[in-house]
Ligand SMILES: Nc1ncnc2c1ncn2[C@@H]1O[C@H](COP(=O)(O)OP(=O)(O)O)[C@@H](O)[C@H]1O
């Protein structure tokens with residue numbers, strides 16, 4: 001399975017999603033995360049060798065791909081439409097993370113309009129959802145009304161997600177009593193992809 005995580009905007013949880021889905025897929029079969037972002041965020045995250053899967057740069061990936069069953073591609077903040085097109089044809093599925101924030105939702109609708117013309121297989125994932133507000137529910141309603149395919153589960157806003165990169169670990173291995181909630185949600189998303 002080749003899955004690309006993309007969005008027309010930065011800061012929506014692409015790298016966080018790529019890393020945690022790669023960790024989930026690694027529990028099923030050998031998984032490679034390709035860091036397609038010039039900022040090399042996933043590669044920096046993996047520097048201490050504490051991630052449970054292999055991370056490669058785009059340049060380093062070609063020779064490795066055939067050794068892995070699952071490939072997760074993390075992408076840069078603002079892909080050109082041509083790049084989206086390449087990702088759509090080169091992957092089995094595109095995942096579009098978005099926060100419940102209005103501007104992010106608006107950008108997601110724009111990305112989907114582009115993807116519709118490409119006949120791509122895509123699904124929207126709500127991220128950084130603050131359970132203390134009703135923003136998540138409102139965003140889900142908005143996306144459903146816009147008839148965007150949406151993951152049943154959403155990723156909660158958790159401190160563990162903010163802090164785990166600096167420790168070089170995924171949330172499952174981050175010492176915080178609420179971290180497991182975040183890991184369970186990414187596991188549920190992974191299961192939905194495989195179902
Ligand atoms: N569910 C979450 N809860 C809290 N913080 C998050 C969550 N997901 C991502 N973040 C934080 O938000 C910021 C942007 O996330 P990142 O995954 O780097 O997004 P992108 O790759 O789209 O730019 C990072 O500081 C990250 O730690």
Ligand SMILES: [Mg+2]
Pocket residue numbers: 014015016037041075
């Ligand atoms: Mg990123």
